[in-house]
Amino acid sequence: MTSLSPEHDGHHGHHGHHGHQHHDNAGGFDEPDMAELLDLDAEVLHAHLTDVTAWLATSAESAGDIPVRRLLDLGSGTGTGTLALLQRFPDAEAVAVDASAPLLHRLRDKAQAQGVAERVRTVQADLDEAWPDFGDVDLVWTSAALHHMADPDSALREVFAALRPGGLLAVVEMEGFPRFLPDDLGIGEPGLEARLHELTSHEHAERVPHLGADWGPRLTAAGFTVESERRFAVDLLPPLPAATGRYAQAMLRRLRDALADRLGADDRSVLDTLLDSDGPDSVTRRGDLTVRTERPAWLVRRPTV
Numbered sequence: 001m002t003s004l005s006p007e008h009d010g011h012h013g014h015h016g017h018h019g020h021q022h023h024d025n026a027g028g029f030d031e032p033d034m035a036e037l038l039d040l041d042a043e044v045l046h047a048h049l050t051d052v053t054a055w056l057a058t059s060a061e062s063a064g065d066i067p068v069r070r071l072l073d074l075g076s077g078t079g080t081g082t083l084a085l086l087q088r089f090p091d092a093e094a095v096a097v098d099a100s101a102p103l104l105h106r107l108r109d110k111a112q113a114q115g116v117a118e119r120v121r122t123v124q125a126d127l128d129e130a131w132p133d134f135g136d137v138d139l140v141w142t143s144a145a146l147h148h149m150a151d152p153d154s155a156l157r158e159v160f161a162a163l164r165p166g167g168l169l170a171v172v173e174m175e176g177f178p179r180f181l182p183d184d185l186g187i188g189e190p191g192l193e194a195r196l197h198e199l200t201s202h203e204h205a206e207r208v209p210h211l212g213a214d215w216g217p218r219l220t221a222a223g224f225t226v227e228s229e230r231r232f233a234v235d236l237l238p239p240l241p242a243a244t245g246r247y248a249q250a251m252l253r254r255l256r257d258a259l260a261d262r263l264g265a266d267d268r269s270v271l272d273t274l275l276d277s278d279g280p281d282s283v284t285r286r287g288d289l290t291v292r293t294e295r296p297a298w299l300v301r302r303p304t305v
């Protein structure tokens with residue numbers, strides 16, 4: 001373990017990437033696209049995130065925990081979890097860790113805008129490499145990041161070591177991308193979006209094989225005891241959050257670009273119509289969108305003995 005020095009901060013160079021020229025954790029995204037997508041996700045799924053942090057705080061309180069003073073957000077991205085947790089735990093300070101300097105930069109800007117910059121430290125580190133020493137940590141949060149790690153089981157053992165005895169780890173994961181379109185939209189059966197997700201699941205199986213894993217047994221194998229396990233179902237109907245159209249557009253654009261030559265001409269043409277911001281059928285102005293997804297979550301503890 002290396003010690004946590006200011007040089008590990010995103011302000012100062014890029015540490016922990018021994019030999020990695022470009023860390024493609026964003027799954028082929030340009031960083032600005034990724035930042036935008038993460039921020040749109042935070043905006044549209046705000047109520048969902050509030051539910052998750054409430055579940056976490058209630059579970060911690062009912063277990064008679066000492067206050068959360070220091071928390072770690074692993075794979076923090078632009079800080080969706082970090083900022084929500086700072087609100088939820090007003091006495092806490094946070095360390096946000098991510099491999100991406102631009103995403104951490106965005107996180108700091110948001111923390112500044114929300115008046116909590118003093119309570120957040122960012123650390124740029126590749127969690128597939130040697131971990132910095134984060135000091136005594138009461139709570140670790142990792143959302144939609146664990147499946148990106150090359151060796152998540154090793155990462156879980158590192159989390160175990162970083163937590164104080166009795167400390168909590170919240171893992172929030174995803175099984176796929178949210179869906180927005182009516183089932184019958186597109187030419188043929190199943191509809192366009194189901195087809196896109198089907199193709200994407202093949203791509204995911206190759207590129208992010210840990211996506212959709214059952215993390216419970218792997219958390220237990222790392223030494224944790226499972227306190228609570230929940231599946232958070234998101235099923236938003238109109239009136240939808242204002243950013244929903246832009247979120248759907250960013251997500252569908254990502255699918256179009258990732259699947260490119262595997263899409264048939266009909267699907268590409270329908271997608272282009274949906275993605276054309278100026279067109280009458282653009283997802284940014286349609287009235288028939290919904291937001292459906294599921295996010296499984298585990299709350300586990302490092303035992304005291």
Ligand SMILES: C[S@@+](CC[C@H](N)C(=O)[O-])C[C@H]1O[C@@H](n2cnc3c(N)ncnc32)[C@H](O)[C@@H]1O
Binds near residue numbers: 025041074075081128
């Ligand atoms: C899908 S994003 C989730 C971001 C954030 N937790 C959220 O819920 O909005 C995954 C994040 O994990 C980061 N990440 C992936 N692999 C990583 C690694 N090995 N070390 C550090 N960060 C990593 C990516 O840079 C990205 O910001």
